[in-house]
Amino acid sequence: MLAYILRRLGYGVGVVFGVLFVLFVLFFQIATPDDIARRALGEKARAQDIEDWKANNGYDRPLWPWQDFRDNQLFTHYHSMLRFDFGRSDVDGTPIARRLREGVAPSLTITVPIFVLSLLLTVLLGLFVAFFRETYIDIAGVFLCVLGMSVSILLYIIGGQFLIGKLLHWFPISGFDLDPSVMLRFIALPVMIGVLSAAGGDVRFYRTVFVEETGRDYVRTARAKGAGELRVMLRHVLRNSLIPILTRVVVTIPFLFVGSLLLENFFGIPGLGSLTVDSIQQNDFRTLRVIVFVFSLMFIGGQIATDISYAAVDSRVRLE
């Protein structure tokens, strides 16, 4: 197992190197150091201000090693990332490590409840629909799932803000505050939307898994031995469906820290998703590369954790 993990980590290093290179190439294909400077300084910035800014921030140096082998931005890019020296934002000079730390709590405040509620609700609904398979409840359930999957999350967000925030006045239309007296109000709507938007796909998936399990011999044996339907579903079917559930769940965990790009942006939640969108919009290369780097590491970690969890829940799985 150790050899397996080390091999996967080795692949991961290669992936991270590649991701950092692709990011560097793509970013500087679209934006130039002048773009970065203009976004940082504003439209009234004069040419000299832009030159000064580039010199103060190291963007006046060549991009590629073949332009200057010793002093180029690609080398600095790798050098900084591999030493976990995240530096400061191009836009406002804030230490990026601090921005990441500040962004984790707001992101987790919405992603964790979405994750937990979504998992509970969709597994239960999946069991429910599978339990009533081939009845009109099953057909209506699958229909609603497909309908839910077909609607863009943007519509959920805008519709939710309009209906629940503006018309029904249940929760604030948008915004965020970690003050405990109001926090619940702010997270309620994005969490509802997050759960609802993912429900269609998840319920349908879990239903399929459960329906497949209910046709197996051990289920028939359990029933023949007199086990009640509830016991069959919760004790036997659910337990034996854990591998596909885990696959879906464990891969999601790293994404919790990265936040939700759209939800955070539309609800004004100052988390890591919002930071990602802002850094793209503001040409903040230094922040963007840190987010991509950290995300790559988490993704690789998540993949390895998934494999390990297989072995943990199913003794037939061997990692070699």
Added chain:
Amino acid sequence: MNRGNLACCACALLLLAGCSNNPYPDADSATRTYYTTFVEAHRTLDPAEAYNVSAHKVTGLVYDTLLEYHYLKRPYTLIPGLATEVPVAEPLADGGVRYRFRLREGAGYGDDPCFERGGKGRRSREVVAEDIAYQLQRLADPALQVQVREPFSRIVGFRDFMTALEARRRADPAFAALPARLQYQQLGGIPGLRVPGRYELEVRLSEPYPQLLYWFAMEFSTPVPWEAVEYYDARPGRARFADHPVGAGAFQVVEYQKQSRVVLERNPNWYGYRHPDAPAARYPSEGAPGDAALGLLDPAYRGRPVPFVDRIEIRLDKEDIPRFGKFLQGYYDVSKIIKESFDQVVQSDRLTPEMEALGVRLQKAVSPSVFYLGFNMADKAVGAAAGARGRKLRQAMSLAVDSARFIELFLNGRGVEAQAPLPPVLAGYPEGYRNPYRQVDLERARRLLGEAGYPEGIDPQTGKPLRLSFDTYATSSQVLLQREFFVNEWRKIGIDVEIANTTYNEFQAKLERGAYQLYFYGWSADYPDPENFLFLLTCDMRRIPHNGPNSANFCDARYDRLFAQMEVMPNGPERNAIIEEMLAILREERPWIELFHRIDYSLAHEWISNLKPFGMSHPMYKYYDVDPKRRAELRAARNRPVVWPAWALLGVAVLGVAPGVRTFFRNRQ
């Protein structure tokens, strides 16, 4: 009650507690708080570097300046702020001028731990003239990203100080490691700045520059306590000075969450409490014509000490629609009108009955800005090189563009047709001025086009319609439609203009290379002086070769001579006559087709008083007042949660599923 019931009750209570759309803690509703928004996180709140509207909403409150603007009077008028009076330029024998400022005694900075350097438990200190000299030296510090050095570089020795500082830092690492204040002291400061007394500051300029006084009404020249700069140096666990403003304004920051909100409360050490008769420490007793009718000279407020509000909360709200929705719910006190909702809010230039029923007030103000189409005068077809032909071509194209229609179609009527680069709200704007080339006249345009050598718009060299390029960086289809509007206008006189859309950066690169013919641009005033608009067309400001903001590359020796005269004159008939001469040159030469001056429409709720749109980037919140009781009542009435749809949905779900469940179990049995 068993555990299950307890859990259910807890969940229900939790949901009930959360079921409110009020984004503020309930306890805040009784406070005299003014609620507003900013739309992007601040890059910096260092008054030397901050140069955008969002940042000025905070720095303008925290950092008081020597001079301020009269809140109500138009044209804009300077009044003393921290200074005891507006100084007069004293001519010097060497051709320069001197301004002598005297500060009010007893003005104090907002409470902050940085002042403990002056003694344990100390939370503030008095503002002294040295603090302003220190900030002006910071403006010359090359380590800071200051975008307004050019106007301050007229202070004697400013540039030399900057060069010397940079050179010494490079040559002497020990010097570079010292706090900036000590570095400035070791270099002897800027020669043009003298501090003869604790409250006296002398500023010597190498040449007359009356506009300097406007710069002393901006936060760039505010007093800054060196203790704050040195304390907030981003050492681990400590904010940067750029994120922790400490100033001598009427308000101080008590909470700063860069990505969500800024909360300010009254600064107990503000000079206004010690000098309640200071002009900027009282609500004005006189204003512009019409102010009384708008309730802006209410006897209940006239002459009363400001500020009226105790607290200001500014929330980051990037998205237009949710922001406007929260304004309608009463959670923001003022708002601009978003384009998506314009028709629901305003019809026939008046508030709709729905808005009036909400008690919302509409306020309009012409902003000191101008939007225009520019010709590249360095281009051989449309520019100066084409001589009289080029001039007539520009005149013809100017006659073809209907600004009124553009304003109606794309701005919902929120604009004043521009006749000149100057907006009409400035002193020096010729009353009732009509530019003959800005009245639509297609017949005359065709005639001029013929005289320019393009009869019916046909280029004799190609035998086809004259083809020109319109460079733009439209980021949305709406903007592209606006550009197409102009193309259609010119098509009416036979000219074929092609839109060359590109990225902002590529557009800038084209400007730098001079590879463009026509472009669209705008300019908003930093200060309300005609010089701040007319300088945009001087030779020294040309994009090529000076990289200045004169993207038309217009250069006219007579215009420049007149500008040099006008620039240093006080407002008055003599200056106005020169301005008219300059406008006459622009009228004939047509480097710009002036389009419109923006009219800012803003909405305010009935519980807020004394609100007058200011036009420039200066928050005037100390003059505002709110009625928290009325606000709380109206908010409660407008935001009662409507819960029946939840029960209805639950009922439908239960009724829908129940028969199926019943049948299923019956079959099983």
